[in-house]
Amino acid sequence: MSRLRRFFKLCLVGLIAGLLLQAIGCGGGTVSEQPMRLTIGLVSYDDGASSLEKYERFQTYLAEQLKAVVELEPVFNEIRAVEQVRAANWSLVFAPSGLAAIAIAEANYLPIFPTLGTPNQKSVLVVRDDSPFQTLGDLANEAIALGEPGSATGYYLPLYDLYGLTLEKVEFASTPATALEWVADGRVAAGALSEDDFQQYRRGFEDGAFRTLHASRAVPPGAVLISPRVDRNQQQYIEQAMQNASSAVTSDAGYIPNAAPPDLSQLIALVEKVRPLEARVKEQPAVLTISTDGLE
Known part of the structure; x- marks a missing residue:
């Protein structure tokens, strides 16, 4: 009798474990529900602290809208920024035009919005x-x-x-x-x-x-770009959230939500030359x- 009870107990444990694994595999359990993680890359030269302050409202807004973990990652020169985009380590990049050209040509980043600034930089x-x-x-x-x-x-x-x-x-x-x-x-x-x-x-x-x-x-001015590693559906949510942001948020972050991204094809060609x-x-x-x- 004790062997029989032990057999049924083992079967019950196996059944429960199987049901738990099935629920996790199908997304039915809380274990698999990981929030989206986004890393925003910035080039801030020697004013890193003030640069972060400008993006804090945007960071909070995007995290709330997307139910995501959003991190800011400033770098203080273009060399480090180029390394990050070539490795596609940044989900979003607020890039000056030269870095944007490299991100598009060498790392398949997609420009989604223009950044604020002089329309024709020299x-x-x-x-x-x-x-x-x-x-x-x-x-x-x-x-x-x-x-x-x-x-x-x-x-x-x-x-x-x-x-x-x-x-x-x-x-x-x-x-x-x-x-x-x-x-x-x-x-x-x-x-x-x-x-x-x-x-x-x-x-x-x-x-x-x-x-x-x-x-x-x-x-042209710089651009906001999105990494090729970001899922296409997530990309749509990100773009929509950025388009719907208040003028205070977009002004702080320095992008234009209702304009097409800049055409950097001529600059890309110049860089190659x-x-x-x-x-x-x-x-x-x-x-x-x-x-x-x-x-x-």
């Missing part, structure tokens, strides 16, 4: 006001500062415009403010940064300390030519 090469240089050609055999790879206005656009020159060396400034500091103290003859950043950061120096030697072609120059930039002297008919 890169400027800045010199000290007392500099003798008047044209790009005057920078031959001089040291200059570029931004880091991944920046359209600090790196790709000026590199394109400097094609054909031989430079003494190229220094890489991690922030636009650093590029201006190097120009001011004579470490480099010229520094590249966006026109908007120049107007912002020049305020930290004496009036009339700098002048613009050259301005590049215009490029200057790729062969990237190895030359690290040499001393930096000979910015390639063994073809040029970049056009």
Whole structure:
């Protein structure tokens, strides 16, 4: 009799375990109900704390709307940002135009909204006001500062415009403010940064300390992009939530919910054209030519 009871007890335990596993496998149990997790990537240069504050309302809103765990991940230079998008580690990216071009071309990110900012951004090469240089050609055999790879206005656009020159060396400034500091103290003859950043950061120096030697072609603003790893259905929920956000939320986060994402195809093509120059930039002297008919 005891063996029979033990047999029925084992059968009952097995039946209960089987029912539990079936419920979990079918999504019928709470064990399988994991919230969506989203990581938002930001490039914040040297103002990381204030950048996070700007996105906190958006972070809270998105978490509530999607019943998701939403994390902010700021990085302080384009090099780290490029690494993150190439690995598709960020679910959403608030990307300046250069990083957006790389995310689209190399990591299959999808642009969904334009970011706020100047519609037609330009890169400027800045010199000290007392500099003798008047044209790009005057920078031959001089040291200059570029931004880091991944920046359209600090790196790709000026590199394109400097094609054909031989430079003494190229220094890489991690922030636009650093590029201006190097120009001011004579470490480099010229520094590249966006026109908007120049107007912002020049305020930290004496009036009339700098002048613009050259301005590049215009490029579109940045974009909000979504990772190819995000499920298509989740993507629709994210886009809808972002479209329905209040103006206070979208303004803080810096995107335009009722506009088409920017067309970055020309910038993507320009980035591809200057790729062969990237190895030359690290040499001393930096000979910015390639063994073809040029970049056009």
